[in-house]
Amino acid sequence: xxxxxxxxxxxxxxxxxxxxxxxxxxxxxxxxxxxxxxxxxxxxxxxxxxxxxxxxxxxxxxxxxxxxxxxxxxxxxxxxxxxxxxxxxxxxxxxxxxxxxxxxxxxxxxxxxxxxxxxxxxxxxxxxxxxxxxxxxxxxxxxxxxxxxxxxxxxxxxxxxxxxxxxxxxxxxxxxxxxxxxxxxxxxxxxxxxxxxxxxxxxxxxxxxxxxxxxxxxxxxxxxxxxxxxxxxxxxxxxxxxxxxxxxxxxxxxxxxxxxxxxxxxxxxxxxxxxxxxxxxxxxxxxxxxxxxxxxxxxxxxxxxxxxxxxxxxxxxxxxxxxxxxxxxxxxxxxxxxxxxxxxxxxxxxxxxxxxxxxxxxxxxxxxxxxxxxxxxxxxxxxxxxxxxxxxxxxxxxxxxxxxxxxxxxxxxxxxxxxxxxxxxxxxxxxxxxxxxxxxxxxxxxxxxxxxxxxxxxxxxx
Ligand code: GDP
Ligand code: ZN
Numbered sequence: 001x002x003x004x005x006x007x008x009x010x011x012x013x014x015x016x017x018x019x020x021x022x023x024x025x026x027x028x029x030x031x032x033x034x035x036x037x038x039x040x041x042x043x044x045x046x047x048x049x050x051x052x053x054x055x056x057x058x059x060x061x062x063x064x065x066x067x068x069x070x071x072x073x074x075x076x077x078x079x080x081x082x083x084x085x086x087x088x089x090x091x092x093x094x095x096x097x098x099x100x101x102x103x104x105x106x107x108x109x110x111x112x113x114x115x116x117x118x119x120x121x122x123x124x125x126x127x128x129x130x131x132x133x134x135x136x137x138x139x140x141x142x143x144x145x146x147x148x149x150x151x152x153x154x155x156x157x158x159x160x161x162x163x164x165x166x167x168x169x170x171x172x173x174x175x176x177x178x179x180x181x182x183x184x185x186x187x188x189x190x191x192x193x194x195x196x197x198x199x200x201x202x203x204x205x206x207x208x209x210x211x212x213x214x215x216x217x218x219x220x221x222x223x224x225x226x227x228x229x230x231x232x233x234x235x236x237x238x239x240x241x242x243x244x245x246x247x248x249x250x251x252x253x254x255x256x257x258x259x260x261x262x263x264x265x266x267x268x269x270x271x272x273x274x275x276x277x278x279x280x281x282x283x284x285x286x287x288x289x290x291x292x293x294x295x296x297x298x299x300x301x302x303x304x305x306x307x308x309x310x311x312x313x314x315x316x317x318x319x320x321x322x323x324x325x326x327x328x329x330x331x332x333x334x335x336x337x338x339x340x341x342x343x344x345x346x347x348x349x350x351x352x353x354x355x356x357x358x359x360x361x362x363x364x365x366x367x368x369x370x371x372x373x374x375x376x377x378x379x380x381x382x383x384x385x386x387x388x389x390x391x392x393x394x395x396x397x398x399x400x401x402x403x404x405x406x407x408x409x410x411x412x413x414x415x416x417x418x419x420x421x422x423x424x425x426x427x428x429x430x431x432x433x434x435x436x437x438x439x440x441x442x443x444x445x446x447x448x449x450x451x452x453x454x455x456x457x458x459x460x461x462x
């Protein structure tokens with residue numbers, strides 16, 4: 001159970017940091033409207049109708065100095081995101097003005113929101129369940145349309161719906177078992193009960209396994225597929241990288257929580273978000289004509305889920321090529337035979353001794369040939385088995401995956417208990433465990449620490 005804390009009024013800047021045309025400062029809580037009124041010159045916000053937008057100015061009440069021209073949305077509980085009174089101040093942006101407004105709110109009775117606190121309140125007030133809260137976070141981070149769809153799907157509560165059905169099934173069978181134990185009128189009640197439990201455990205386990213199958217792809221959608229482009233100097237790595245970055249939508253993301261100047265590059269290839277590993281190493285070599293040390297390549301290869309190994313088809317295979325082929329042997333890889341517009345010198349029969357035919361792709365980055373096939377290959381590698389249906393429920397969240405695995409373990413314990421002839425009331429315990437673990441996914445059973453940890457991952461202002 002949850003200790004309900006007092007819901008004081010919280011404030012935060014809800015738009016991303018930096019210069020923008022418009023910034024939004026958000027307030028939520030009992031005093032939200034009163035606090036906004038204290039720094040506002042315009043209509044009386046405490047008297048306006050709910051869900052209205054009101055024009056006016058933010059002023060510093062101490063000095064009467066005007067800070068910004070604003071539009072203030074007034075939304076009264078309960079029909080708001082947090083189910084509390086919510087104020088949204090649309091100001092003209094600019095870091096200075098926006099921060100000044102936030103500071104004014106803080107010195108007039110609001111408290112700075114913790115990361116994710118708005119969403120946490122929505123959860124605590126029953127407006128959304130845990131998977132939905134998590135999907136808000138996923139949406140903020142979604143890198144491609146497809147990840148966006150998965151997150152939206154989850155926001156709709158599809159995963160929760162599925163999990164709740166599983167839990168209901170377990171509960172039904174547990175109730176039945178309880179009845180059988182309490183009224184052992186028939187001789188074969190033990191056998192019957194065992195049969196019931198076994199069938200249900202198998203059925204739920206199968207459905208959990210189905211869900212877990214989507215997890216691998218889900219992780220890729222959520223975090224991006226770590227991709228390394230390797231190859232010896234001059235084979236066309238930078239050209240390939242630039243092709244990917246320019247032809248496709250390059251998304252450069254600043255990763256929150258790490259050093260501010262860590263920039264990760266993402267490209268969206270047919271819905272697969274590729275997170276490019278060590279592009280600095282590739283870029284460097286365009287300037288200096290200098291080999292990327294094999295050591296550096298190895299590091300990039302280690303970190304990668306997918307390796308694109310580029311070879312020059314207009315030259316014979318070198319020992320360095322051979323080394324890279326060996327180093328990527330156990331990786332998911334695409335061996336790109338580049339510069340096919342030039343006379344072929346590389347012996348493909350020799351190459352096929354080390355690399356299987358379906359890993360090889362002939363390209364000419366210069367003449368833009370084979371690039372569609374490359375994108376196709378990347379997409380097929382990762383979505384081959386999965387239909388592109390919007391209704392597919394995918395598990396994308398590490399916490400959910402962990403709990404599903406644990407629930408599966410509990411069901412395995414049920415099954416092995418039954419085959420070992422364990423008494424029904426012991427088997428029942430494992431079944432109940434599975435039910436509770438599934439409940440943690442949706443937040444139907446949850447613990448304080450979990451909540452704190454979960455919501456603290458959110459960005460400020462969400
Ligand atoms: P990197 O050192 O592996 O990054 O290779 P670069 O991308 O810098 O390319 C080296 C040289 O090869 C440049 O002059 C490119 O224009 C050229 N190049 C790249 N791809 C091709 C290709 O498909 N065909 C031909 N003929 N030249 C290419
Ligand atoms: Zn280069």
